[in-house]
Amino acid sequence: MSAGGLPPDRLVALLRTMLLIRAFEELADELFAQGRVHGTMHLSVGQEAVAAGVCAALQPGDYILSTHRGHGHCLAKGADVRRMMAEFLGKATGYCRGRGGSMHIADVAGGNLGANGIVAGGLPIATGVGLSIRLRRSGQVCVAFFGDGAANEGAFHEALNLASIWELPVLFVCENNQYAMSMPVGRAMRVARVSDRAAAYGMPGVTADGMDVVAVYTVATELVARARQGGGPALLECVTYRYRGHSKSDRQRYRAREEVEAWRARDPIDRLRARLLAAGVLSAAAANQLAAEARAAVAAALAFAEASPEPDPATLLEGVYA
């Protein structure tokens, strides 16, 4: 079996990535419910195909910039789940030494230039990363993840325009999960698709099924290759859905339970698993084993994080300046 030009082992790897993201966030949710997390968090449960599919299209040396809903991007880009969990719990061993938390996890060595608490805040920065790649002739590509809400910020317009006129190797990936907090995408803009806006910047705009990891991977691969070859930026809209609320304070008055259930029926993990089972790539036992491994990995990460020290208040001012 191969789909999107991917051999079976790559498809299994995509499944493994999505299972890890799901397991991380389900455990995160549980920790929050138990009052073991300080602060808030934004879960991407339901959106795993976008992170997994796009990051699978990248080389290890490529860059991503992530969003406040960034756990999936971080893991898909190859972050160490133990250091991520430690950051989630604010520990000294976390990626940001406890200074960033869920909303600002960065794995700079792994090419993840950080999750961002300001929607569209990362887009102009991604354009600058693209400029740097171009001037250093390093052959890398930069992906900027953002949500449908960010597409209505001014920074979106400025960043896409600048990247386009300078033909920079940046892929702008919109995770259209249907809601900017409570604002439905259809009430927040008059165009049918976020990708329609690409025309205004003279770049390709493509909409992909964000609940199908192979579809996301296929189109991302094409656009990343184009950017790497000097073809310039593109706007990829992945239509997806978040099953959970915007953040922990969300009572979800703006949508019906039936709507959530309808999207759950298209779950990206279930879909890929079913495909792999049908093709005989995976047995049911092997699929269950993958899920169990993901849960074990995050459980081990939690143990690591819990055994890690709190940051020392004496280090409070470290890192403000270089």
Next chain:
Amino acid sequence: MSTATGGTEVGVRELSYAEAIREALRQAMHADERVILLGEDIGVYGGAFGVTDGLLEEFGPERVRDTPISEAAITGCAIGAAVTGLRPVVEIQFMDFITLAMEQLVLQAAKMRYMFGGTVTVPMVLRTPAGAGTGAAAQHSGSLEAWFAHVPGLKVVAPATPADAKALLLAAIADPNPVIVVEHKLLYRTRGPVPEAPAPAPLGVAAVRREGRDVTVVATSVMVPRALTAAERLAAEGVDVEVVDLRTLRPLDAETPAASARKTGRVVVVYEAVKTLGIGAEVAARLVEGETFYHLKAPVVRLGGAECPIPYNRTLERAAVPQEEDIVAAVRQVLAEG
């Protein structure tokens, strides 16, 4: 490096403040190919105030990049380039326009290093002309430096002389942190001796521009030459004024003003931005919350901008920011009070 010959050091020429900035940019770009320039009209046009004149011809459009009118994108672009290996120098055409880039500067550039646990550096520079006096009215005459000096993660310099304009800009470019260089529009044509060699001045160190016994005037940017002229007037009346140029607003050198205050016992702080909650409040507070307080013979006087936007009319505009005669009056006031 320099030898005194007939009162002029070798390699020290008279340059304007604008020429001194240009020389710093040229030297930094020659020394390090990672240094690039970004901004509106900085190429063929040469910059709204002519600072980047000729740099496009010298370094080409890859490194001297004219941008669309997109302050947020220009600033964010510098951040992204800086964290991935370049040393961008942005020009924001008027300091007021920084409001359009506020999020990128304050929420991204300033916080990125700390938020990410020290794993990135953001070696970018943002140059911008500030200040009143050109009849440009309320949206083109701002002095917003206190906003940025309030933000941990940023550095803010405000050179008052051509030599400092060069030396502090070179230091800003070499610095691994985001640095905002506040240039004053009225200073661009002022001339002074500037060493030819590319010698950065350390950030966070104030300078005593004129020694005196009776009163200390702590000044920033264009208020420095204004204070020096006021000091000459007062000298004719037998009042000996010491003038301290802060040069850097963050990190703030509190010790140089304090040392001067301990000597003179009387302090006037003068700055162009709106007086309330400004740099002067910080300087005055540092003087009175420490040991220096016991050396003061009179209350500290703050002289700042009026509590209004900068008006268009020449007379009103003049009245909105401290002038030489206001500094003279403030010095007389601290003398009268003790």
